[in-house]
Amino acid sequence: LFRSEFIYMGRDTLPSEEEQFNIYKLAIExxxxxRVIIRTLDIxxxxxxxAFHLPKEENPALGMRAIRICxxxxxxxxxxxxxxxxxxxxxxxxxxxxxxxxxxxxxKAREILDEVRIELDKKGIAYDHHMEVGIMVETPAxxxxxxxxxxxxxxxxxxxxxxxxxxLVVDRTSRVLSDFFxxxxxxxxxxxxxxxxxxxxxxxxxxxxxxxxSDLSITETFLRMGVDEFSVAPYSVLPLRKQIRSIDLxx
Numbered sequence: 001l002f003r004s005e006f007i008y009m010g011r012d013t014l015p016s017e018e019e020q021f022n023i024y025k026l027a028i029e030x031x032x033x034x035r036v037i038i039r040t041l042d043i044x045x046x047x048x049x050x051a052f053h054l055p056k057e058e059n060p061a062l063g064m065r066a067i068r069i070c071x072x073x074x075x076x077x078x079x080x081x082x083x084x085x086x087x088x089x090x091x092x093x094x095x096x097x098x099x100x101x102x103x104x105x106x107x108k109a110r111e112i113l114d115e116v117r118i119e120l121d122k123k124g125i126a127y128d129h130h131m132e133v134g135i136m137v138e139t140p141a142x143x144x145x146x147x148x149x150x151x152x153x154x155x156x157x158x159x160x161x162x163x164x165x166x167x168l169v170v171d172r173t174s175r176v177l178s179d180f181f182x183x184x185x186x187x188x189x190x191x192x193x194x195x196x197x198x199x200x201x202x203x204x205x206x207x208x209x210x211x212x213x214s215d216l217s218i219t220e221t222f223l224r225m226g227v228d229e230f231s232v233a234p235y236s237v238l239p240l241r242k243q244i245r246s247i248d249l250x251x
Contacts, residue, residue: 001039001231002039003042004020004024005039005043007020017079017080017083018083020079020080020083021086024036024084025087028087031091031092032091035092035094036093037096037231038084038094039097040070041069041076042098043069061171066098067099077112081095081116082119086120086126088127089126094131094154094155095113095131096134096155097109097135098138099136100135100137101139103148103152106153110133134154134156134157135149135153137157138158138159138160138162140167142195147198150198154204155204157206157209158227159209160183160209160213161211161212163210164181164185167188168187168188184218192225192227197226200226206227206228207227208222208230208231209230209232213236220249223249
């Protein structure tokens with residue numbers, strides 16, 4: 001998982017297409033044929049980037065962020081999409097849209113992606129014409145309509161951090177509210193299970209990222225639900241792999 005927002009943070013100007021292309025290309029080539037999922041910029045809320053000049057909001061977690069910025073400012077979105085598509089010619093890449101809440105957002109994002117593809121085709125610029133397109137399922141809205149969303153994309157990635165936060169209406173970073181934040185809450189698990197079931201009914205795969213993905217106390221539950229892939233921090237890979245190998249799902 002390539003969290004592309006970090007290219008935009010800590011600077012006063014937006015990264016150029018060429019700068020982004022070189023970064024994505026390096027990541028894709030370094031992975032030597034393994035899939036690199038590039039998540040389009042997830043700026044907003046707790047991820048600030050001064051170059052966007054976003055207005056101050058009373059509740060930024062519910063405001064202008066992620067795919068909403070991309071659809072409102074398509075010129076920035078197109079620059080990133082061109083860079084990703086060009087880089088896809090150098091290995092195996094996939095693209096993923098964050099904070100989706102409706103089908104029309106997917107339609108609009110894919111429409112813009114198709115416009116960029118047409119531009120590259122006219123210029124004879126190479127890219128992977130079969131690159132997978134997926135979305136983050138990190139809102140209750142997306143989970144509840146995952147049956148419809150699954151027909152529009154190639155894969156899901158369940159973002160457990162925001163899904164837990166938005167479902168429980170609790171800021172997961174708040175120490176004062178820590179007693180109220182339970183990512184194992186039945187409502188959260190029910191939304192995850194619903195998402196996995198709807199993905200598989202539509203014939204697409206579903207991954208999981210966020211802190212729950214590396215929570216070994218609940219790994220077996222997710223395996224029994226049918227989660228296909230876990231995306232975790234590097235230091236969690238070996239403990240998670242060991243945990244998975246110790247579980248006998250036939251019992």
